[in-house]
Amino acid sequence: MQPVTIDYLYAGKSGKYTPDVAVYYKPELKRKPLLVEIKYQAELTRKKDELEPKFNAVKNYAANSGFEFNVLTEKEIRTDYLSNVRFLSRYQYSSIDGTYAQTITARFNQKIRLTPKELLTSEDEETNSRMLYTLWQLLSINILHCEMQQKLTMNTILCKDHYH
Secondary structure, eight states, X not given: OOOOOEEEEETTEEEEEOOSEEEOOOGGGOOOOEEEEEOOHHXXXXXXXXXXXXXXXXXXXXXXXXXXXXXXXXXXXXXXXXXXXXXXXXXXXXXXXXXXXXXHHHHHHHOSEEOHHHHOOOSOHHHHHHXXXXXXXXXXXXXXXXXXXXXXXXXXOEXXXXXO
């Protein structure tokens, strides 16, 4: 959701600034809403003088209106987490093969934590391929869990309960 537009004065000139995003949290999280600007690091450096008065205006507005303000760059956005979410999103809405899903979840009843590599034990390549597809589906709908802040690999540790 795009937030408010803020009027500001700088060097005798008036301007308007609208941050890219407003983030509102669930009340039970007891967090201030967040105004966010998203820029490439190179642009922040190149346009420092132009952006500084805008950012100062939004910081002032945020402080007086119960918001927080953050500037995010590609460094904070293009993370392993985002890569994992993108990867898993393609599995989220496809129909799950119940037989393979049951086989995978049964393996977690025998052992608390497994890697994709440990789950693919069939001699048949087609079976392993279908098992892996189902595994990604189960991970995408939160039946299985892993540490999403680290890049998904065949050695990622998976579990049925939320990852701790």
